[in-house]
Amino acid sequence: MENKxxxxxxxxxxxxxxxxxxxxxxxxxxxxxIILELEKAGADLIEIGMPYSDPMADGxxxxxxxxxxxxxxxxxxxxxxQISTIKDKVNTPLICMGYLNQVMQFGEIKFIEKCKxxxxxxxxxxxxxxxxxxxxxxxxxxxxxxxxCFLITPQTSDERIHEIDRLSxxxxxxxxxxxxxxxxxxxxxxxIEYFERINKMNLKSKKLIGFGISDAQSFNxxxxxxxxxxxxxxxxxxxxxDQQQVSENVSNFIGSILEKV
Amino acid sequence: MTYNINEKGYYGEFGGAxxxxxxxxxxxxxxxxxxxxxxxxxxxxxxxxxLKDYVGRPSPLYFAKRLSEKYKTQIYLKREDLNHTGSHxxxxxxxxxxxxxxxxxxxxxxxxxxxxxxxxxxxxCALMGMECIVYMGSIDIERQAPNVSRMxxxxxxxxxxxxxxxxxxxxxxxxxxDWIQHPVETHYIIGSVVGPHPYPDMxxxxxxxxxxxxKAQLKxxxxxxxxxxxxxxxxxxxxxxxxxxxxLENEEVQFIAVEAAGxxxxxxxxxxxxxxxxxxxxxxxxxxLMQTEDGQIIEPYSLSAGxxxxxxxxxxxxxxxxxxxxxxxxxxxxxxxxxxxLTRMEGIIPALETxxxxxxxxxxxxxxxxxxVINLSGRGDKDxxxxxxxxxxxxx
Ligand SMILES: Cc1ncc(COP(=O)(O)O)c(C=O)c1O
Numbered sequence: 001m002e003n004k005x006x007x008x009x010x011x012x013x014x015x016x017x018x019x020x021x022x023x024x025x026x027x028x029x030x031x032x033x034i035i036l037e038l039e040k041a042g043a044d045l046i047e048i049g050m051p052y053s054d055p056m057a058d059g060x061x062x063x064x065x066x067x068x069x070x071x072x073x074x075x076x077x078x079x080x081x082q083i084s085t086i087k088d089k090v091n092t093p094l095i096c097m098g099y100l101n102q103v104m105q106f107g108e109i110k111f112i113e114k115c116k117x118x119x120x121x122x123x124x125x126x127x128x129x130x131x132x133x134x135x136x137x138x139x140x141x142x143x144x145x146x147x148x149c150f151l152i153t154p155q156t157s158d159e160r161i162h163e164i165d166r167l168s169x170x171x172x173x174x175x176x177x178x179x180x181x182x183x184x185x186x187x188x189x190x191x192i193e194y195f196e197r198i199n200k201m202n203l204k205s206k207k208l209i210g211f212g213i214s215d216a217q218s219f220n221x222x223x224x225x226x227x228x229x230x231x232x233x234x235x236x237x238x239x240x241x242d243q244q245q246v247s248e249n250v251s252n253f254i255g256s257i258l259e260k261v
Numbered sequence: 262m263t264y265n266i267n268e269k270g271y272y273g274e275f276g277g278a279x280x281x282x283x284x285x286x287x288x289x290x291x292x293x294x295x296x297x298x299x300x301x302x303x304x305x306x307x308x309x310x311x312l313k314d315y316v317g318r319p320s321p322l323y324f325a326k327r328l329s330e331k332y333k334t335q336i337y338l339k340r341e342d343l344n345h346t347g348s349h350x351x352x353x354x355x356x357x358x359x360x361x362x363x364x365x366x367x368x369x370x371x372x373x374x375x376x377x378x379x380x381x382x383x384x385x386c387a388l389m390g391m392e393c394i395v396y397m398g399s400i401d402i403e404r405q406a407p408n409v410s411r412m413x414x415x416x417x418x419x420x421x422x423x424x425x426x427x428x429x430x431x432x433x434x435x436x437x438x439d440w441i442q443h444p445v446e447t448h449y450i451i452g453s454v455v456g457p458h459p460y461p462d463m464x465x466x467x468x469x470x471x472x473x474x475x476k477a478q479l480k481x482x483x484x485x486x487x488x489x490x491x492x493x494x495x496x497x498x499x500x501x502x503x504x505x506x507x508x509l510e511n512e513e514v515q516f517i518a519v520e521a522a523g524x525x526x527x528x529x530x531x532x533x534x535x536x537x538x539x540x541x542x543x544x545x546x547x548x549x550l551m552q553t554e555d556g557q558i559i560e561p562y563s564l565s566a567g568x569x570x571x572x573x574x575x576x577x578x579x580x581x582x583x584x585x586x587x588x589x590x591x592x593x594x595x596x597x598x599x600x601x602x603l604t605r606m607e608g609i610i611p612a613l614e615t616x617x618x619x620x621x622x623x624x625x626x627x628x629x630x631x632x633x634v635i636n637l638s639g640r641g642d643k644d645x646x647x648x649x650x651x652x653x654x655x656x657x
Contacts, residue, residue, distance in 0.1 A: 105556030
C-alpha cells in the first residue's frame with residue numbers, strides 16, 4: 001500500500017497545513033471524529049499527539065490537554081482502536097507524535113505493527129536519538145512503510161542538518177524558535193534568516209515549520225519559507241472552547257487559517 | 262567488566278542521551294568538552310582551592326562510637342553535613358559553576374527537591390555573580406521552607422513547579438523546558454547523577470571527592486583504605502555515586518543503596534524505584550523508573566523531598582541490576598526513628614534523606630569487626646519542622 005504522506009508530497013508542495021491535536025482530548029472518544037472533521041475542513045496532514053505524563057518538549061497547553069486525555073482514560077491500545085475504526089474513511093496522512101518511553105513500554109515491534117495496521121503513515125519521536133534510530137528503528141519502520149520525521153532548531157549545526165536530512169524519510173520539522181510548543185508569537189526577521197539559511201542548503205526532505213504558528217498570518221508567512229506549517233497549541237485552545245461543539249470548533253478554526261487574505 | 266561509564270555514555274544498558282533536538286547542541290557540547298575542561302590544571306586548581314577554603318573540605322570521617330556499640334559493628338560517618346550549605350550538593354555545584362564559566366554561560370538554572378541543591382546552586386551563583394533560577398515543586402516549597410528563604414536571600418529566583426506531583430520530577434521537567442527556551446546563555450546545573458549523558462558521569466566525578474578522601478581517611482584511621490560496606494541514601498544517587506566512585510571496581514567493598522519506601526513499598530505511596538521500577542526513559546536517560554504499563558511515569562511519594570523521585574541514576578540502575586549494589590528500602594517512619602537515634606546517640610541531626618541511610622542499619626547484618634561507612638549526606642536544619650511533629654513519638 002502507498003504511504004499517504006508520500007502521496008501528499010507528490011501532490012502538494014506548498015501551503016501544506018499540518019494540524020496537531022492530542023488524542024483523547026477534549027473527550028476520550030473524540031479522536032476519530034476530530035480526524036474526519038479536520039480532513040473535511042481542509043487540513044492536509046494530521047499529527048496525533050499520544051498523551052504523555054511528562055512531555056519534556058511541550059508547553060502548558062499541550063501538557064494540560066495530555067493530562068486531561070490521560071485522566072479521561074486515554075492509552076495507546078485505545079488510540080489504535082480509534083484510528084483503525086476510521087482508517088478506511090481517511091485519505092489524509094496521519095502522523096503519531098509522542099515520547100520514546102511510550103513506544104518502548106508498548107513494545108517497539110508491536111507499536112510499529114499497530115501503526116501500520118491502523119493506517120499511521122509516520123512518526124515524530126522528539127527524544128529518539130539518531131544513532132538509536134539507525135540501529136534499532138530504521139529497518140523496522142522501512143519494512144512497515146512508516147516514515148520518520150526529525151526536528152531541527154535554530155541551534156542545529158549545518159553538519160547535523162545534513163545528517164538529519166539523510167535520515168528523515170518523512171519531513172523535516174523546522175522548530176521555528178528556541179521554544180517549547182505553544183510559546184512564541186509572530187515570526188521575526190531573525191527567524192526568517194534562519195528559514196532562508198535552511199532553504200539554501202538544498203535538502204532532499206520536505207520541510208514544515210512548527211512551534212509558535214497560531215493563525216492565518218503566521219501560517220502564511222511560514223509557508224513562504226517551507227512546504228507548509230504545523231499548528232498545535234492554537235488548535236487545542238480552539239477545541240477547549242466548547243467541548244460539545246467539536247465539529248464546529250474544528251471547521252471554524254481551519255476556516256480561519258485557510259481564509260484567503 | 263567495568264561499572265564505570267563507557268565511551269558512548271552508558272553504564273551497561275543504562276544511560277545515554279534521549280533528548281529532543283532543542284537540547285542537543287548544549288548536551289553534545291558538554292559531552293565533547295566536559296572531561297577536557299574539568300581536568301585542565303587551572304580548573305582543577307581553582308576547584309580544589311574552593312573545595313578546601315570555601316566548602317571546608319576534606320569533610321571529616323568520624324568514628325561513631327556509640328552507634329557502633331548499638332549496632333555491634335564499626336561505624337564511620339563521612340561528614341558531608343559539615344560542608345558549607347550543609348550537604349554534599351555543593352561538591353557538584355562548585356564544579357559545574359566553574360564549567361559554566363568556561364563555557365561562557367551567563368545564566369544558571371537548577372531543579373531542587375529538598376532545596377539543598379537549590380541552595381548550593383544559589384550559593385555558587387552568588388559567589389560568581391551569576392543569575393540563578395531554581396525550579397522547585399510547590400509541595401517541596403512548602404515542606405522545605407527554610408531552604409526557599411535561603412535561596413531567596415542568596416539572590417536566586419525560585420519558580421514553583423505546579424504540574425504533576427509538584428515535586429522533584431516536575432521541577433526537573435520545568436528546568437528542562439527552561440533550558441529548551443534559553444539554549445544559548447544558560448547552563449543547567451543538574452543536582453544528581455540523572456539526566457542525559459554526560460550529566461550522570463560529570464556529577465559523579467564532581468562527587469567522587471567523597472570516596473577519594475574516604476580512602477585516605479580510612480587508611481589513616483583503620484590501616485586499610487577499604488571498608489567492608491558503604492551505605493548511602495539514593496534519590497537520584499549523587500551522594501551514593503560519590504561515596505562509591507573510587508570503589509566501583511573493588512568488589513570487596515559492599516555497596517548499600519537506600520531508597521525511600523514512603524508509606525511502604527507496596528502502599529501505592531513510595532519511591533522505591535529499584536523494586537517498583539522497570540526499564541525506561543526519564544529525563545533523557547535510560548534507567549529504572551516507576552511507570553505504568555503504558556509508560557506513563559508514576560508520581561512517587563516520600564516524606565523526604567530529596568528522595569521523592571520516580572527514577573534513579575543510570576549508574577545505580579546498572580549497579581543494582583548487576584548485583585554489585587544492594588538496594589534497601591526504608592519507610593518514612595523508619596527514617597524518622599533513625600534520625601532520632603542518630604541525634605540522641607551522636608549529637609548529629611541528619612537531613613531526612615540521610616536518615617534513610619541510617620535506618621538501613623536496622624536491616625543489615627554486619628560482623629563486629631566490619632568497617633561500615635555511612636555517607637552522612639546532609640544536616641537536618643531544613644527538616645526541623647517535620648521532626649518537631651514527631652518529637653512525641655520518637656523523641657522519648
Ligand atoms: C542531604 C541530601 N541527601 C541526599 C539527597 C538525595 O540526592 P542524591 O541521591 O543525588 O544524593 C538530597 C537531595 O536533595 C539531600 O539534600
